[in-house]
Amino acid sequence: MGGSSSIWFKQIKEYRKHFNLILVDLPGHGGNHAGLKDETDRSFEQIANKVIALLDYHGIRDAHFVGISLGTMVIQFIQHLSPDRVKSMVLGGSVERIHPPLILFVRLVEGVKYFIPYMWIYRLVAWILMPREHHVEARKTFIREAVKLGQREFFCWYRILHQEVNQFFARKKPVHTTPAIYIMGSEDYMFLPNIKKRYKKIMNARLHILPKSGHVCNIEKEKEFNEISISFIHSQSGFSEKHIEAING
Structure with missing residues (x-):
């Protein structure tokens, strides 16, 4: 929450050697100036449907989805609503349960949000999620992008996170046939457990843990993240390495 498509700057160069890319800015993020604050239906289902509509606009029947943090939730809502559109899922720093201490913290914040600048709150949350010295680059990147979000938009996202995420994953059956890989940092103590x-419990799911990496593992361990995800x-596209080399050659 608060990031943008720019956080993929360490993936784009390598990814574009192999794939056609669409980088999605979610409502209110990055270059997408239409935010949740402008919507009457503020829900993850509505956000997922916007992404599906974007695929339709470009004539894309299905795709491989790669997400980090908030993006992994949107991907799984898309998979839930329209599983045939999702060939595979790369879920980096995946969030499928909001940790109780974090829920308590944001409830306290709700009571003082009009008296404290939201960036103070965001910086504190970013530090809670990424506290170590080698998390600094990822932490600063997200804080820099979050400035563009704005206070009203920030709290619109906070509300749907608070209201929907734990309920969705509690209801959602863990069994599905869509191939998925979780790429998590070993120091992502809030979400990895x-x-x-x-x-x-999930059919066709695997987990890869990157050592000495926190929540935003695609920035902290970009080489390993790129190699594993590509x-x-x-492996889900039926391409051999020789085929890939021929395409690139």
Whole structure:
């Protein structure tokens, strides 16, 4: 929440050697100036439908989806609503349960939100999620992008996160046939424990943990993230390495 398509700057160069790319800015994020604050229906289902409409606009029947943090939730809502559109899912720093201490914190914040600048709150949350010295680049990147979000939009997203995420994953059956890989940082202590338990119950799901990496693992460990995600997507596309080399050559 608060990031943008620009956080993929360490993936784009490598990804475009292999894939056609669409980078999506969610409502209110990055270059998307139409935010949740402008919508009457503020829900993850509505956001997922906007992404599906974008695919339709470009004539794309189905796609491989790659997401980080908030993006992984949107991907799984898309998979829930229209599983035939999702060839595979790369879920980096996946969020499938809001940790109780974080819920308590945001409830406290709700009571003082009109008296404290939201960027103070965002910086504190970013530090809670990414506290270590080697998380600095990822933390600063998200804080820099979050400035563009604005306070009203920030709290619109906060509300749907608070209201929907735990309920959705509690209801959602973990069994589905869409191939998925979770790429998590070993220091993503807020979300990794739940993913370790959950992925084993999901058909066609695997987990890869990147050592000495926090929540935003695509920035902290870009080489490993790129290699793992590219290999996984190709494994779901039926391409051999020789075929890939021929295309690139």
